Amino acid sequence: MNMHNSAHDELHAEVAGQFDTTAMATETTLLNPRFYTTDFDEIDRIDVTPVRKEWDALLAQMKSDPNKGHFKKTADWNQIDWEGMEPGLKREFIDFLVSSCTAEFSGCVLYKEMKRRGNNPDICELFSYMSRDEARHAGFINDALREAGVAVNLGFLTKAKKYTYFRPKFIYYATYLSEKIGYARYITIYRHLEAHPEHRFHPIFKWFKEWCNDEFSHGEAFALLMKTDPKLTQSFVNKLWIKFFLTAVYSTMWVRDHARPEFHKALGVDIEWYDQEVFRKTSTISRQIFPIELDIDHPRWKPRLRAMEAAFRDMDAAKRQGGIVGRLKGWAAGARATLAFAALYTIPVKRHALPASVRLEPSY
Ligand SMILES: [Fe+2]
Ligand SMILES: [Fe+2]
Numbered sequence: 001m002n003m004h005n006s007a008h009d010e011l012h013a014e015v016a017g018q019f020d021t022t023a024m025a026t027e028t029t030l031l032n033p034r035f036y037t038t039d040f041d042e043i044d045r046i047d048v049t050p051v052r053k054e055w056d057a058l059l060a061q062m063k064s065d066p067n068k069g070h071f072k073k074t075a076d077w078n079q080i081d082w083e084g085m086e087p088g089l090k091r092e093f094i095d096f097l098v099s100s101c102t103a104e105f106s107g108c109v110l111y112k113e114m115k116r117r118g119n120n121p122d123i124c125e126l127f128s129y130m131s132r133d134e135a136r137h138a139g140f141i142n143d144a145l146r147e148a149g150v151a152v153n154l155g156f157l158t159k160a161k162k163y164t165y166f167r168p169k170f171i172y173y174a175t176y177l178s179e180k181i182g183y184a185r186y187i188t189i190y191r192h193l194e195a196h197p198e199h200r201f202h203p204i205f206k207w208f209k210e211w212c213n214d215e216f217s218h219g220e221a222f223a224l225l226m227k228t229d230p231k232l233t234q235s236f237v238n239k240l241w242i243k244f245f246l247t248a249v250y251s252t253m254w255v256r257d258h259a260r261p262e263f264h265k266a267l268g269v270d271i272e273w274y275d276q277e278v279f280r281k282t283s284t285i286s287r288q289i290f291p292i293e294l295d296i297d298h299p300r301w302k303p304r305l306r307a308m309e310a311a312f313r314d315m316d317a318a319k320r321q322g323g324i325v326g327r328l329k330g331w332a333a334g335a336r337a338t339l340a341f342a343a344l345y346t347i348p349v350k351r352h353a354l355p356a357s358v359r360l361e362p363s364y
Contacts, residue, residue: 019098019150021098021150022152024098024152025101025102025152025157026156026157026161028161028162030252031252031255031256031312032099033102033103033106034163035106035109035110035163035164036106036110036163036164036165036166036171036175037110037113037165038110038165038166038167038168039167040113040114040117040118042168043114043123043171043225044114044117044119045120046120046225046229047228048123048224048225048228050228051224051227051228051358054224054357054358055122055224057359058220058221059122059125059126062126062217062221063125063129065129065132066210066213067133067136067214070207070211071136071137071139071140071211076203076206077206078203080147080202080203082148086262089263089265092259092261092262092263093201093263094145094148094150095259095260096260097141097144097145097204099256100141101138101141102157104134104137104138105134105135105154105157107131107175107178107218108131108134108135108138109158111127111128111130111134112127112131112135115127115128126221130218137211137214138154140204141204144204169238169241170241170245172222172226173241173242173245174245175218175222176223176226176286176289177245177246179218180215180216180285181253181278183212183216183219184277184281184282184285185212185278186208186212186215187209187212187281188274188277188278188364189205189208189267189269190205190209190212191364192267192268193205193267199267199268199269201266201267212362216360216361216362220358220359220360224358227358233289233291233354239291239292243292243294243345243349244345246292246294247294247344250275250279251308251341251344254275255308255309255312257271257274258309276296279294283296285360287354288355288358288359289354291351291352291353292349293349293350294347294350295347295348298347298348300343300344300347301347304340304344305340307336307340307343308341308344310336311336311340312337314329314332314336315333315337317329318330
């Protein structure tokens with residue numbers, strides 16, 4: 001577990017009130033979005049015959065490129081006063097945009113590499129559509145950052161960012177989840193701001209509805225890929241891995257969102273409500289392919305998430321403090337975070353039978 005020297009990096013990231021967003025995006029911590037690499041040959045060998053009918057329908061839809069014209073600024077895009085933005089909100093909002101842009105671009109890099117290395121026409125076609133979409137998403141967020149004068153240097157990021165190796169099955173679990181959770185996050189914010197437009201402090205949120213449909217389709221594609229090999233979701237060991245990824249992805253989101261109180265206040269969103277809502281949508285959707293779901297209403301769930309978040313905050317404070325005392329406090333807080341994770345991981349799951357057909361349409 002590599003928690004970076006974040007106090008030091010923050011100094012670098014904020015020089016004279018300016019944000020070095022490329023450094024923020026390049027940094028590798030437990031919580032920041034990562035870049036992935038994998039065994040591309042193994043993925044290239046997937047035979048989609050068992051899901052051919054659903055596969056062809058999904059790819060035809062992706063080929064038609066429904067969002068081709070969507071990621072362009074229109075009259076709906078109003079200029080905002082970055083200079084006049086309250087500094088705490090500005091810092092957290094830029095952090096949100098940088099982290100979203102990094103996550104989008106991480107997908108773009110991974111998918112493009114798969115397309116480049118593959119020979120399997122089905123796989124190459126899918127990954128070319130997905131990298132096309134993620135490039136647009138990352139580019140659109142970066143345009144918003146550019147208006148604030150702090151665009152991320154994505155070319156530099158490709159070279160400088162550390163790549164984490166995940167074997168293909170872990171890529172399926174992690175990427176499927178991040179696509180579906182991405183959908184749930186974007187649509188939940190979109191619907192909230194639809195009901196409370198006075199909280200829409202930046203125009204980018206108006207683009208989230210069509211945007212999240214792309215993420216939904218990407219998730220559908222990974223569900224179909226997993227469906228080609230029932231072992232991936234049915235074996236005892238793999239169910240434990242699925243539970244691990246669900247717990248890790250949900251708890252990371254919780255900790256990370258709680259680090260942005262001003263951002264959520266400006267949106268008029270209660271963070272616990274928002275996170276639970278996103279977990280609920282993601283869990284409901286993932287019944288399409290995961291035979292288990294986390295019990296997010298279990299009495300231990302929220303208290304242990306809160307404990308984990310407090311431990312992360314203390315780890316951060318300990319790092320700022322530095323020295324031997326800081327290090328000892330850091331270890332103690334790290335141990336608390338691990339215990340909280342274990343307490344979450346051991347909450348009994350809810351089980352259900354998988355539907356015969358995987359495919360879903362976005363419905364929120
Ligand atoms: Fe995306
Ligand atoms: Fe995506």
